[in-house]
Amino acid sequence: MTYSIFDFFTDPVFRAPTVGSMLMCLASSLIGVLVIIRKRSLLGEALSHASYPGVVIGLILISFYFPMQEEIIGIGILAGAFCTSLLALFVIHKMERKFRVKSDAALCFVLSVFFGVGILIASRVQTTHAMWYKQIQLFLYGQSATLMDIHVLTYGILCCLIIALFFLLYRSIEAVHFDVDFSKSIGIRVNFFENMIYCLLALAICIGIRSVGVVLMSGMLIAPGICARQFTHRLSVLLVLSGFIGLISGFFGNYFSVIIPEMMQVEGQKNFSLPTGPMILLFAAFLCAISFAIGLGTRYVRIVEHKWQCRLENALKSMWKNESIEASCALRFWLKWQGWVDEKYHLTPEGFIYASRIVRLHRLWEVYLVDYLGQKVEKVHRNAEEMEHIITPELEKELTLLLNNPRLDPHKQPIPEETL
Amino acid sequence: MNPYWDKNFFQVFMIFFQRMVQGFPNMASDEVQILVLSLVAVSTGLLGVFLVLKKMTMLANSLSHTILLGIVLAFVFLGAQVLNFEVLFVAAFISALVTTLLTQFLTHTIRLQEDASIGLVFTSLFALGVVCVTALTRSSHIGIEAVMGNVDALHITDLKLIGIIACINIGVFTLFFKEFQLTTFDSVLAKVLGISPTLFNYLIMILVAMTSIGAFRAVGVLLVLAFLVGPALTARLLTNRLKPLLFLACAIGIFSSLCGVALSRHILSTWHISLSTAGLIVTLIALVYGLTLVYTLRKRSGTHAGTGTKEEKV
Numbered sequence: 001m002t003y004s005i006f007d008f009f010t011d012p013v014f015r016a017p018t019v020g021s022m023l024m025c026l027a028s029s030l031i032g033v034l035v036i037i038r039k040r041s042l043l044g045e046a047l048s049h050a051s052y053p054g055v056v057i058g059l060i061l062i063s064f065y066f067p068m069q070e071e072i073i074g075i076g077i078l079a080g081a082f083c084t085s086l087l088a089l090f091v092i093h094k095m096e097r098k099f100r101v102k103s104d105a106a107l108c109f110v111l112s113v114f115f116g117v118g119i120l121i122a123s124r125v126q127t128t129h130a131m132w133y134k135q136i137q138l139f140l141y142g143q144s145a146t147l148m149d150i151h152v153l154t155y156g157i158l159c160c161l162i163i164a165l166f167f168l169l170y171r172s173i174e175a176v177h178f179d180v181d182f183s184k185s186i187g188i189r190v191n192f193f194e195n196m197i198y199c200l201l202a203l204a205i206c207i208g209i210r211s212v213g214v215v216l217m218s219g220m221l222i223a224p225g226i227c228a229r230q231f232t233h234r235l236s237v238l239l240v241l242s243g244f245i246g247l248i249s250g251f252f253g254n255y256f257s258v259i260i261p262e263m264m265q266v267e268g269q270k271n272f273s274l275p276t277g278p279m280i281l282l283f284a285a286f287l288c289a290i291s292f293a294i295g296l297g298t299r300y301v302r303i304v305e306h307k308w309q310c311r312l313e314n315a316l317k318s319m320w321k322n323e324s325i326e327a328s329c330a331l332r333f334w335l336k337w338q339g340w341v342d343e344k345y346h347l348t349p350e351g352f353i354y355a356s357r358i359v360r361l362h363r364l365w366e367v368y369l370v371d372y373l374g375q376k377v378e379k380v381h382r383n384a385e386e387m388e389h390i391i392t393p394e395l396e397k398e399l400t401l402l403l404n405n406p407r408l409d410p411h412k413q414p415i416p417e418e419t420l
Numbered sequence: 421m422n423p424y425w426d427k428n429f430f431q432v433f434m435i436f437f438q439r440m441v442q443g444f445p446n447m448a449s450d451e452v453q454i455l456v457l458s459l460v461a462v463s464t465g466l467l468g469v470f471l472v473l474k475k476m477t478m479l480a481n482s483l484s485h486t487i488l489l490g491i492v493l494a495f496v497f498l499g500a501q502v503l504n505f506e507v508l509f510v511a512a513f514i515s516a517l518v519t520t521l522l523t524q525f526l527t528h529t530i531r532l533q534e535d536a537s538i539g540l541v542f543t544s545l546f547a548l549g550v551v552c553v554t555a556l557t558r559s560s561h562i563g564i565e566a567v568m569g570n571v572d573a574l575h576i577t578d579l580k581l582i583g584i585i586a587c588i589n590i591g592v593f594t595l596f597f598k599e600f601q602l603t604t605f606d607s608v609l610a611k612v613l614g615i616s617p618t619l620f621n622y623l624i625m626i627l628v629a630m631t632s633i634g635a636f637r638a639v640g641v642l643l644v645l646a647f648l649v650g651p652a653l654t655a656r657l658l659t660n661r662l663k664p665l666l667f668l669a670c671a672i673g674i675f676s677s678l679c680g681v682a683l684s685r686h687i688l689s690t691w692h693i694s695l696s697t698a699g700l701i702v703t704l705i706a707l708v709y710g711l712t713l714v715y716t717l718r719k720r721s722g723t724h725a726g727t728g729t730k731e732e733k734v
Contacts, residue, residue, distance in 0.1 A: 041539040042478055049642065099713065105649055108477040109709075112646035116702025119568055119643070123696035137564055141550060215567055215642075219543025222536050230530075264555060272558040278547035285544035292530050 008255060017144040020152040021211035021276060022250035027159045028217070029224035029246025030166060031204035033239055034197055036225040037177050041218065042107050043092070043198075048205045048217035049111040050088030053118035054080035055139045055209065060125060063132055071150045077139075078154070078206050085202040088114055115214075142213030142277030144254055151210070158207050162200060166239065173197075174235055211250070213277030220277075223284035224249065230291040245287055253280025310389050313358050316340060317388075319347050320355035356416035362388040363409035363416075364399050370410045371403065377410045424450045429686035433678075452574050453697065454681045456638050459579075459586040460647060461673025463631045466593050468652035469662075469669050470624060473604050477649055478535075482519055482542030483625060484632040484641045488549035488566050490515030491633065492556070508581070512629035519545065520625060546641075569640030571681075571697040578637055585634040589627060593666075596620070601662055639698040647673060650705035657709075657716045676704040 008018045035041050058080025062073045088110050095106040126133045138146070166173070175183035176193045184190055205217055212220045228241035257279040261272055311331060318325040319341070327335070335341045340351030347355060365384040369375040375383075391399070400418065409415055423435055436454065444451055471477045490511035498507050519541060526537035550563045593600065602610040603617040610617055628648075635644040655668035680701030688694050 036533070036536055039533055039535050041535045045481070045539060101653060102472070102475050104475050104478045105472045105653060108481055108645050109649045109653060109706075111481075112642055112644075112649065113702055113706040115567075115642050116646055116699045116706070118699075119696050120699030120703055123699055124693060126696075127694060140564055140567060216543050216547055218539055219547065222539050223544075226532060226536055226540055229532075260555070272554065274551065274554055275563070278550045278554075281543060281547040282551060285540065285547070288540065288544075292526075295530065 005255070008251070014258070016149050016152050017147045017211075017276075018251060018254050020147040020155055021144040021254045021280065022247050023152065023155050023159045024208045024211045025220065025224070025246040025250030025253075025280060026243050027155075027162050027204045028208040028212070028221050029242045030162060030239060031197075031201050032221035032223075032246075033225040033228070033235075033242045034173070034177065035201060036222055036229065037235075038197075041222045042104070044201065044205065044221040045218035046092060046107040046111040047085045047088055047202055048209065048214055048221075050114035051081035051085045051202075051205055051209060052115050052139070052214045053121060054082065054084030054206075055214070056080075056118050056122045056136050057084075059132060059136055060121070060129075063129075070148060071154075074151050074154060077210075078158075081206040081209060082202055084114065085205060086199065089198055089202060138275075139209055140213050140215055141275030142209065142211045142216070142280070143273075144211040144276045145258075145273070147210070155207055155210070158203065162204060165200065169193075170236070177235075211254070211276050212280055213275065216277045216281045219281045220246075220249075220284060223281065223288055227284065227288045227291045230295045245284065249280050249284035249287060252283045253277075256283065306389070313355075313389055316347070316351060316355040317358050317362075319345075320352065320359055358388050360416045360418070361391045361396060363413065364396070364403065364406070365391065366409045366411070367403050367406050367415075368399060380410060422448045422450065424448060424685055426689045427685065428689055429682050432682040432685050436682075447576060449572070449574070450681060450685060452576060452579055453571050453638075454678060456574050456579050456582050457571070457677035457681065457697075457701065458674045459582045460631075460635045460638060460644070461651070461677050462670045463582070463586045463589040463634065464644065464647040465651050465669035465671075465673045466589055466666055467624065467628055467631055468648035468650075469655065469665050470600060470604060471628070471648060472652040472656065474621075474624075476621070476624070477645070478538060479625065480628045480632075480648055481645055482523070482538050483516060483629050484644050485542045485546040486515040486519045486549070487512060487629055487632050487636060488553065488641065489545045490518070490629070491636075492549050492552045496552075496556075508633050509630065512633050513626060515545075516622075516625045516629040520622075565640070566636070567640045567642050568696070569636075569638055569643055569698040571638055574638055582634040582638075585630055589631065592623070592627060596623075600624075639701075643698050643702050646702040646705050650702075650709055651676070654705075654709045654712045657712050672705070672708055676701050676708060680704050 008014045032041075032044070035044050055077050058076040058078070059073060061080075062069075062076030066072045092106050092110050095101040095110070096103055101109075122133060122136045125136075172183070172188050172193060175186070175188060176190055180190055183193075201221075204221070208217050208220060224242040224245040225238070227245050228238050232238050232241060254276055257274040257276045260279075261274050312334065315325050315327050315331060315335065332341075332345070335345075335351070336343075339348055340354060342348055362384045365387045366380045369380040369383060370377055396418075405418075406415060423439065424432055427435060432450070436451065439445070439451065467480075468477075471480050490513075491508070493514055494507050494511035498510065522541045522545075523534075523537050526532045526541065527534050530537075532540075550566070553562045553566070599610070599615050599620060602613070602615060603620045607617040632641065632644050635647065639647065651669040651672040652665075654672050655665050658668060659665055680697055683704070684695050684697040684700050
């Protein structure tokens with residue numbers, strides 16, 4: 001049986017897991033942006049592992065007192081996970097500040113110890129309550145397939161809470177993150193904000209572990225933010241883009257975790273299920289890789305473009321000076337196509353204006369270097385060779401004004417007049 | 421018949437030392453566990469001290485995750501049916517290399533901040549490893565065991581593997597002790613003397629990857645971090661000198677492993693509850709750290725009080 005993408009939103013079995021994992025990834029990718037800006041992405045790693053004992057304790061306690069009531073169990077797990085991640089936050093803070101343990105060692109210690117305690121408690125019910133143990137294991141790598149509408153509602157409300165807080169406090173968050181002194185001076189309580197953001201981080205982690213899992217949660221926190229960061233420098237755009245990427249990877253992670261086992265199914269062999277978490281993270285990482293490729297690609301294109309422009313301008317300059325040039329076929333074609341040279345490769349009026357501007361910039365810069373920076377006359381040529389391609393018209397105007405529109409350059413060659 | 425059957429905490433120790441004198445005839449599973457975990461503790465104790473001093477523990481975190489992918493890749497490409505030592509060494513080497521190169525690529529070429537690139541690389545590689553393992557073995561069992569460890573499934577071949585790894589660790593650290601000391605505390609002087617800090621950082625990373633592979637079956641990729649960091653931090657509270665630091669870290673690790681195995685046997689005998697031994701040991705490591713912390717804090721406040729009275733007398 002094959003499913004189309006729309007089936008995942010309409011089919012009663014798939015609807016809840018799809019929407020649920022999308023909401024969870026949305027929440028975590030929004031908070032993740034703040035984590036990246038603060039450069040505390042490894043704190044996310046520690047807190048997500050520290051939520052594991054909370055999951056275990058919450059699940060065992062609630063299942064013990066209220067057996068078979070899925071709604072209460074879900075809330076119990078959330079509450080437990082939130083409590084232990086807050087406890088971990090407190091311990092890390094104390095270790096770093098009070099006992100002067102280095103930050104990385106404190107994070108590592110807390111994450112592995114909390115996780116170990118979680119495993120210890122979970123192993124208590126391994127033989128006695130196999131059903132609970134199985135449920136606990138799902139939180140390691142996430143399994144959204146067992147989500148129900150009631151869970152989605154809970155997670156949806158929490159997500160809305162996080163988004164609403166972002167909207168309400170956007171200005172203050174911006175101020176605190178980029179200029180602590182300024183925000184202190186306008187009366188924002190910085191410490192309160194920092195603590196609130198760490199609490200929100202813990203909350204987002206607790207929301208996310210159901211579909212992404214404890215082990216990979218930290219990756220999912222930062223991956224959408226990193227991806228979005230390649231395209232923008234503005235916080236607001238970053239948040240929107242990162243949330244969008246989170247939504248997409250939540251959907252496709254869930255989609256592939258259903259589709260791939262179906263495709264790999266072989267007659268006569270037992271079915272297997274892929275955990276959702278790794279698939280979501282892999283998809284987000286794939287998007288990151290694409291964004292890196294785009295970023296590198298645009299940087300490379302800009303380099304090539306600049307080199308091409310340099311060659312072009314150098315060729316024009318040589319023609320202006322009536323020197324012989326060796327131009328490649330493509331360069332000659334381009335010069336002709338732009339209308340800078342005619343059929344016999346003589347400069348047209350437009351070409352002449354362009355070339356004389358380049359020469360003017362070169363010689364102006366030489367004058368500036370000698371007069372204002374005290375460079376030796378014989379040394380300035382090489383630097384001017386590079387600068388002539390970079391100086392903007394505004395800069396040219398300023399230079400002309402500063403140097404009092406000189407007639408001769410340091411080598412006693414005439415500087416062409418400014419042409420319009 | 422397991423000689424430790426139905427024995428309590430102290431009897432386990434007595435029987436263990438009695439049988440140690442006899443040279444462990446028909447090695448029982450508890451003995452394998454104790455020996456494997458002690459060897460793990462020795463390797464990680466040595467490494468952990470340097471990692472903590474060099475502030476490289478998060479790198480250990482990422483390496484211990486990516487070895488899963490390394491093992492899978494070695495398994496697929498070398499087509500080994502039995503994971504013997506050479507294959508695992510290649511796996512460690514691959515994973516250390518891939519992780520480092522990718523992280524460096526992201527930080528230098530893409531100009532991503534360092535913590536984010538570490539976080540992204542190791543979680544993605546680990547996710548890839550988990551997906552590959554799940555798809556290849558058609559069960560999610562190994563993926564779960566990778567993070568939890570399974571001490572009960574240890575076999576005598578694991579003992580050989582971790583034995584070799586521990587020997588390599590001890591050998592490297594005794595051979596290059598001076599170099600490691602120098603690069604850790606004064607990298608500038610080390611460079612002047614012609615010892616490359618980068619080279620020794622890479623050496624440490626390969627050792628970490630290897631040790632994680634040795635500890636992989638026993639304690640899993642996450643709890644090995646507690647073995648690395650916990651004893652080193654505890655020893656750091658007690659001494660400032662490097663050699664005592666190394667010995668103390670190893671001793672604390674071995675002590676926790678011994679007590680952990682004995683305690684898990686004790687709980688099984690008296691209350692018939694089987695607890696995860698790895699989880700128990702990690703909890704013990706944390707407890708030892710907590711107690712040492714309280715002890716040093718009290719001692720420190722005691723000396724403060726002492727100086728206070730002296731000043732009053734003056």
